[in-house]
Structures are given as structure tokens and as C-alpha cells.
Amino acid sequence: MIAYVIRRIAYAVPILLGVNVITFVLFFVVNSPDDMARLHLGSKHVTADAINKWKSERGYDKPLLWNTMREGSDRATDTIFYRNTVRLFLFDFGQSDSGRDIGYDISQRMWPSLAITLPVFLIGLLLTISLALTIAFFRGTYIDTWAVIVCVAMMSISGLFYIIGGQYVVGKLLRLVPISGFESGWVAIKFVILPVLVGVVGGLGHGTRWYRTIFLEEINRDYVRTARAKGLGEKAVLYGHVLRNALIPILTGVVVVLPSLFLGSLITEAFFGIPGLGSYTIEAIQSQDFAIVRAMVFLGSVLYIIGLILTDISYTLVDPRVRLS
Amino acid sequence: MQIVLLKTDVLFFVLLALAGTYVLYARRHEHLVAPWRQVAERPLGMAAAVVLTTYLVIAVLDSCHFHPRLERMQEDAETSYAGEIRSLLDVALTPLRERVEKTYSAPFAVRAYAKEMIEQADGSTRRGYPRLEYAGAHLADADAERGADILRRALAGLAGGAAVWLGAAALAGLLVARRRRQGFAGVVAGMVRGTLGTPWRSILLTLGAILLAGGFCVALAPYYHVLGTDQTGNDVLFQALKSIRTGLLIGTLTTLVMLPFAIVLGIAAGYFRGWVDDVIQYLYTTLSSIPGVLLIAAAALMLEVYMARNAAAYTSLAARADLRLLALCMILGVTTWTGLCRYLRGEALKLREVDFIAAARAFGVPHRVVLLRHIVPNIMHIVMISIVLDFSGLVLAEAALTYIDIGVDPSMESWGNMINSARLELAREPVVWWSLLAAFVFMFTLVLAANVFADAVRDAFDPRLREAR
Numbered sequence: 001m002i003a004y005v006i007r008r009i010a011y012a013v014p015i016l017l018g019v020n021v022i023t024f025v026l027f028f029v030v031n032s033p034d035d036m037a038r039l040h041l042g043s044k045h046v047t048a049d050a051i052n053k054w055k056s057e058r059g060y061d062k063p064l065l066w067n068t069m070r071e072g073s074d075r076a077t078d079t080i081f082y083r084n085t086v087r088l089f090l091f092d093f094g095q096s097d098s099g100r101d102i103g104y105d106i107s108q109r110m111w112p113s114l115a116i117t118l119p120v121f122l123i124g125l126l127l128t129i130s131l132a133l134t135i136a137f138f139r140g141t142y143i144d145t146w147a148v149i150v151c152v153a154m155m156s157i158s159g160l161f162y163i164i165g166g167q168y169v170v171g172k173l174l175r176l177v178p179i180s181g182f183e184s185g186w187v188a189i190k191f192v193i194l195p196v197l198v199g200v201v202g203g204l205g206h207g208t209r210w211y212r213t214i215f216l217e218e219i220n221r222d223y224v225r226t227a228r229a230k231g232l233g234e235k236a237v238l239y240g241h242v243l244r245n246a247l248i249p250i251l252t253g254v255v256v257v258l259p260s261l262f263l264g265s266l267i268t269e270a271f272f273g274i275p276g277l278g279s280y281t282i283e284a285i286q287s288q289d290f291a292i293v294r295a296m297v298f299l300g301s302v303l304y305i306i307g308l309i310l311t312d313i314s315y316t317l318v319d320p321r322v323r324l325s
Numbered sequence: 326m327q328i329v330l331l332k333t334d335v336l337f338f339v340l341l342a343l344a345g346t347y348v349l350y351a352r353r354h355e356h357l358v359a360p361w362r363q364v365a366e367r368p369l370g371m372a373a374a375v376v377l378t379t380y381l382v383i384a385v386l387d388s389c390h391f392h393p394r395l396e397r398m399q400e401d402a403e404t405s406y407a408g409e410i411r412s413l414l415d416v417a418l419t420p421l422r423e424r425v426e427k428t429y430s431a432p433f434a435v436r437a438y439a440k441e442m443i444e445q446a447d448g449s450t451r452r453g454y455p456r457l458e459y460a461g462a463h464l465a466d467a468d469a470e471r472g473a474d475i476l477r478r479a480l481a482g483l484a485g486g487a488a489v490w491l492g493a494a495a496l497a498g499l500l501v502a503r504r505r506r507q508g509f510a511g512v513v514a515g516m517v518r519g520t521l522g523t524p525w526r527s528i529l530l531t532l533g534a535i536l537l538a539g540g541f542c543v544a545l546a547p548y549y550h551v552l553g554t555d556q557t558g559n560d561v562l563f564q565a566l567k568s569i570r571t572g573l574l575i576g577t578l579t580t581l582v583m584l585p586f587a588i589v590l591g592i593a594a595g596y597f598r599g600w601v602d603d604v605i606q607y608l609y610t611t612l613s614s615i616p617g618v619l620l621i622a623a624a625a626l627m628l629e630v631y632m633a634r635n636a637a638a639y640t641s642l643a644a645r646a647d648l649r650l651l652a653l654c655m656i657l658g659v660t661t662w663t664g665l666c667r668y669l670r671g672e673a674l675k676l677r678e679v680d681f682i683a684a685a686r687a688f689g690v691p692h693r694v695v696l697l698r699h700i701v702p703n704i705m706h707i708v709m710i711s712i713v714l715d716f717s718g719l720v721l722a723e724a725a726l727t728y729i730d731i732g733v734d735p736s737m738e739s740w741g742n743m744i745n746s747a748r749l750e751l752a753r754e755p756v757v758w759w760s761l762l763a764a765f766v767f768m769f770t771l772v773l774a775a776n777v778f779a780d781a782v783r784d785a786f787d788p789r790l791r792e793a794r
Binding site: 014015016018019022023026027035036038039152155156158160161164167168172260263266267270281282285286290293294296297300301304305308 | 613615619622624630634725728730740773
């Protein structure tokens with residue numbers, strides 16, 4: 001088990017390196033640092049001095065891959081690639097283009113993100129699974145047909161409308177909670193309720209329909225027939241057998257997103273003014289802060305890969321037939 | 326007029342040509358027609374198809390661009406063309422396009438949304454809701470006559486729509502009757518009862534709903550703003566109709582861009598195994614491990630830098646917006662091809678062990694031929710399913726991405742831009758709701774139709790799933 005995990009982590013290194021090469025190509029080869037400087041400083045009336053100053057402040061004035069001006073190992077390390085890419089592996093995110101410490105920002109801003117995504121994830125999962133089980137219980141009846149129709153209709157509504165509708169109805173008409181904003185500490189709850197509600201409702205259609213398919217696939221299996229043959233009631237079959245076995249396919253989709261919960265949701269956070277990592281990314285995009293976007297891309301990939309490893313491990317825990325090798 | 330082909334237009338027409346070729350090819354092959362025939366027997370699926378076709382027609386009209394000819398100043402002057410680009414849809418909607426009010430106005434309103442100082446006939450001023458310049462301009466006393474006029478025109482429009490619908494239904498009945506060599510009355514009875522195989526009833530009902538809505542708009546839109554006007558006074562109905570092209574292009578071009586990569590790499594990985602497989606697997610694992618939004622954000626940022634550097638090449642607003650749309654399609658394609666690629670690899674892995682392929686190899690058929698003749702036809706159903714399944718998600722993604730500034734160009738009509746500019750107005754009193762409603766209705770209809778159609782296609786092409794329903 002431990003050997004397997006270590007090997008998986010070792011596999012992750014080339015993938016992360018690849019991610020870094022992609023972002024490096026995107027940010028420094030497709031467009032030179034000069035172009036970035038010009039975009040930041042304005043394209044007209046910009047002197048070469050100003051560009052050089054902008055570049056040297058951010059360390060973008062170094063050679064891309066190989067520094068011929070230096071001696072020894074500095075030849076490889078005193079370059080943009082090393083400074084901006086290899087250091088990410090040590091989770092040293094460096095400074096943003098506007099001079100802030102990215103690592104500190106991330107450590108501060110991931111908690112508000114988590115305050116939204118974690119409840120959305122947990123409540124949403126419980127609700128969709130129980131709804132899907134109920135629908136599976138009524139399979140083949142009018143309830144089933146209409147439930148699927150409602151699910152498809154809900155899936156077809158853009159997430160933006162759930163947010164706008166939620167803000168309008170709950171925040172403006174009923175005045176139950178503030179429309180947007182955030183505070184730290186327990187006061188945060190009143191700011192968190194609405195985004196969580198919207199997030200859960202928005203994911204309901206897709207989730208319920210997806211889990212319903214999984215349950216129906218399980219229901220057609222032989223062991224379910226056996227359970228019925230030995231005289232178990234429908235409830236015992238559904239909760240005792242189908243649910244437990246359906247957990248395995250459900251796990252694939254669920255565990256992999258767990259670490260990514262830290263990243264928050266870009267859209268939700270922008271709408272509700274939550275100072276999490278999602279709005280951090282949006283602010284970076286809008287102020288064209290390349291260092292932050294690069295760091296977030298790396299962080300996102302790391303979390304996704306952790307999710308993949310966790311998925312594999314969780315398989316062995318729920319399904320004794322799966323052996324890691 | 327001088328025809329203009331934007332980059333996205335070219336790709337869109339290439340896509341339509343490909344689809345046309347596929348239809349012509351499939352018609353001659355029974356095994357390719359069979360699943361489509363199944364789709365054609367599903368009432369909901371066909372209703373969705375009618376809606377999708379309507380959207381497609383509008384998008385095609387909106388993709389035929391040209392520079393309109395300017396009126397000659399003198400008799401012998403050379404013909405000159407305007408700098409701006411129009412589409413056939415623009416021309417068809419000229420009354421909607423040109424009647425620009427000052428600012429917001431509610432649907433069917435004849436007075437503006439906000440109070441202003443109005444100059445009276447006697448020279449004094451008072452605060453009040455000024456009359457709109459265009460809406461209800463044909464009425465002498467707009468406030469009093471508005472209700473009756475709207476009702477009259479609406480009824481006339483609905484009647485016109487119903488007449489067109491009756492004509493279309495009769496035509497369909499005649500064609501079916503001729504093809505089946507039956508009496509017209511019998512065919513009509515069969516259509517109503519739904520015994521003809523093809524669900525004519527749901528097709529015609531959907532068509533009827535669309536024609537009634539169309540007739541309503543055609544009768545009223547030249548005289549009123551059916552869906553109100555936005556902040557700069559543009560007609561919201563016009564914007565919503567123009568946005569159809571953007572939505573459809575993103576849903577379809579993205580697929581066109583990513584398909585070659587997904588198919589070639591997926592099959593190569595599964596069929597050749599070995600180091601090819603390792604390299605391709607590494608490639609898609611790497612790409613899929615970057616969260617899609619972040620990759621799109623990074624690429625959008627870089628596009629901005631690129632356009633700032635090559636500002637000279639993209640002088641016109643339309644060309645810039647077009648490039649951004651194309652870039653968005655390509656980036657979305659990069660983030661979505663990995664899923665299909667992984668599927669195809671798995672399928673190719675299974676297929677290469679199947680007996681008929683082993684036999685082909687044993688006979689000495691070269692890899693190239695095995696791939697083209699045996700593998701590709703046997704994975705096409707997966708490709709087809711993924712095309713239709715991805716479509717609705719891509720349309721929804723456009724709105725979300727545009728909201729966080731990494732979607733289409735702000736100058737381009739799109740549902741995302743409509744939502745984006747309208748959502749802050751919900752805080753006003755009275756609420757400006759019509760832009761949101763318009764974007765919601767148009768988007769919801771398209772995405773719902775796409776989802777329903779995708780389900781029908783998936784059920785028809787993937788027999789394994791049918792039992793699970």
C-alpha cells in the first residue's frame with residue numbers, strides 16, 4: 001500500500017512537470033515578457049527603460065532556459081524557467097506581479113472557499129443520493145418519468161440563473177440573508193447560507209439523474225435478484241444491497257473532486273463576493289497578474305492528482321476485490 | 326454587396342458540409358441509418374430536433390456576412406462598400422436593429438423606463454416618463470390606444486402563424502400521403518393518432534408553437550420592443566436572436582476543433598499500444614489534470630497579450646471578436662478532448678483483440694487499412710454520442726466564462742454578455758428583468774432541446790444503455 005502510494009506520487013512528478021511546461025510555453029514562449037510588460041504599462045508611449053524596469057522587478061529579465069552569463073549550477077537556476085517553474089514543486093509560489101506573497105494569500109483565502117464548497121459538496125451529495133434512491137424505488141412509474149423530466153429541465157438552466165434567482169428571491173424579496181459579502185468567524189454563516197443553497201440546488205438536476213442511472217444499473221444485477229428471491233423487502237434490497245454496491249461507481253466521481261474543493265468556485269465567489277481562491281483567480285485574470293494565474297494552475301493540477309491517488313486508495317477500502325499493485 | 330468570410334463562418338460552413346457529406350454517405354448504408362431511424366421515432370427527440378433546426382437556420386442566416394453597398398453619391402461614382410459587416414439576419418431584422426432608444430424600456434412600453442425632464446408644448450418642463458422614439462410611434466395617442474393596438478396586432482400575428490402552420494401541416498400530410506401511396510385523410514388521421522411511425526404529432530405541435538411565437542413577434546416587433554430595450558436602447562429580442570449564432574458556434578466548432586485530435590490519438594493509443602500509448606496517455610493525463618477554467622483563463626490572458634501585440638492585424642471590431650470566439654472554441658476544445666480520447670482508447674483496446682480484426686491482420690491487411698476500415702467505423706457511435714452530449718454543456722459554459730471575462734468579446738452578442746450586463750439591474754426599482762428573461766428563455770430552450778435530443782441519440786446509438794433506462 002505505502003509502496004503503491006509512493007510510486008503513484010513518483011508518477012505524478014512528470015505530469016506536474018508537463019503542466020509546468022505547458023504553462024511556461026503559454027506564458028513565456030508564445031508571448032515574450034516584453035509583450036506582458038507592454039500590456040501592463042500600456043502599449044503606447046512606453047520607453048524601453050520602463051519595460052526593462054518592469055521586467056527586472058519581477059525577474060522576467062533573465063534568459064528563458066539557460067543563463068550563459070553565470071557559472072556552474074547558476075546557469076540553470078538563474079533563469080525564468082527555474083525561478084517560476086521548478087520552485088513551484090517546493091510550493092514556493094513566489095511573489096505576484098503586484099508584489100504580494102502568493103503562498104500567504106493562498107493560505108489565507110482557501111478557508112472562505114472551503115466554507116462554501118464543502119457544505120455544497122456534502123449536502124449536495126446526501127440530497128442527490130437520497131433523491132436518486134427514491135426515484136429508483138419508483139422506477140418505471142409516472143413519478144420516475146416526471147422526476148427525470150424535472151432533472152433534465154434543471155440541468156438545462158445555466159448556473160448563472162440559479163445564482164441570480166437565489167440572490168433576487170432570498171436576498172432581495174425575502175431579505176433573509178445578505179445578498180453578498182463575507183466576514184470571518186461564526187458571523188460568516190449568514191453569508192454562507194445563500195451560496196450553499198444555490199450551489200446545492202444548481203447541482204441537483206445533474207447529480208440526481210447521474211446517480212439514478214448508477215442505481216438502475218445496479219438494480220439489474222444478479223445479486224439483487226438473489227436478494228429478492230430470498231424474500232427481502234424492496235427497502236432492504238435498496239438500502240442494504242444496491243446502495244452499498246453502488247457506492248463503488250459513486251466513489252470514482254466523488255473522491256477525485258475532494259481536494260479541488262480548496263480551489264472554490266470562480267463563478268459563485270465572484271457573484272457572492274466571497275474572498276476565496278476563486279475570486280483570487282478572477283482578480284488575477286482581471287488585473288492580468290500572470291504569476292498568480294500560473295500558481296493557481298499548478299495548485300489545481302496538484303490537487304487533481306491528489307484526488308486521483310485518493311480515489312485509488314478509497315477503492316481498496318470499499319471494495320476488497322480491488323488490489324493495488 | 327461584397328461577401329465577407331469570417332474565420333468562424335468558414336469553419337461553420339465546413340462543419341455543415343461535413344454533416345451533409347455524412348448524411349449522404351449514411352443514407353446508402355443501412356447500418357448507419359438504423360440508429361437515426363430509431364431517433365426519428367422518439368416523439369420528444371423529434372420535437373427537440375425541430376427546435377434545434379430552427380436555431381440552426383437562424384445561425385446559418387447570421388453566418389452569411391457581407392459588406393453592404395453604400396448608396397452612390399454621384400451617378401458615375403464607383404461602387405463603394407461600408408466598412409461594417411452585416412449578415413443576412415441583420416438585413417431581415419433591419420427594423421429591430423435600427424430602432425435604438427435612449428436607454429431601458431420595458432417590453433411593449435411606449436414610455437421610457439426612467440423619468441426625465443420633458444419639455445411641454447408651452448415651453449415649460451415637467452418630470453415624467455418620456456415617450457419612446459420608435460415604440461408605438463404609429464399611434465396618435467399611444468398611452469390610450471396601446472392595449473387595443475397590441476391585442477389587435479398580436480391576434481393578427483398569431484392568426485398568421487397559425488395559417489402558415491396549417492399550410493406546413495397540409496404540405497407534410499400531402500408529402501407523406503404521396504410517399505406512402507395512401508389517401509390524404511387517412512394520413513392526417515394517422516398523424517393525429519400517432520400511428521405512422523414518425524411522431525408527426527409532436528413534430529407539428531412543436532412547429533406550431535414556434536410558428537405562433539414567430540408570428541407574434543413578426544406582427545409586433547416592428548412597432549414595439551417585444552422584449553424591451555437594454556441600457557443603450559438596443560432591442561433585446563434582436564440581441565437574443567443574434568446570440569444564437571454565438572451559442573451554436575461554441576457548441577459545434579469546439580467539437581470540430583477537438584475531434585481530429587481525440588480520434589487520431591485515442592485510436593492510435595489503443596491500437597498500437599507500447600510507447601505510443603504511453604506518450605498519448607501522458608499527454609492527456611497532463612492536460613486533463615489542469616482544471617479547465619484555469620487553463621481557459623491562462624489561455625485567454627495570453628490571447629489578450631497576443632492581440633495587443635498584433636493589434637494592427639485586427640483593426641475591425643468584428644474581426645477581433647471573431648478571433649476571440651475562435652480562440653475560445655479552440656481552448657474549450659483542448660479542455661474537452663481528453664475525455665473522448667480516453668473513451669476511444671479503451672474502445673480501440675477492446676477492438677484490436679476482436680476476432681475479425683485479428684483475422685484481417687492475419688491476412689496481412691496493413692495497419693492503415695485495418696484502422697480505416699475496421700476500427701474507425703466501429704467507434705463512430707461513441708463519437709456521435711459525445712458530440713451531442715457535449716453540446717449543451719458548451720453552450721452553458723459560454724455564459725459562465727463570459728461572466729468572468731474569459732469568454733467571448735464584450736462587443737459580441739451573446740447570452741453571457743446579456744446576463745452580464747443585466748444582472749446588476751436587478752438591484753434597481755422597478756426591476757429591469759427583461760434582458761435576463763430573454764437570455765434565459767432562449768438559452769433554456771436551446772439547451773433543453775439539445776439535452777433531450779442527446780438522450781434520444783445516446784439511446785439509439787448505445788444499446789447497452791437502453792436497458793438501464
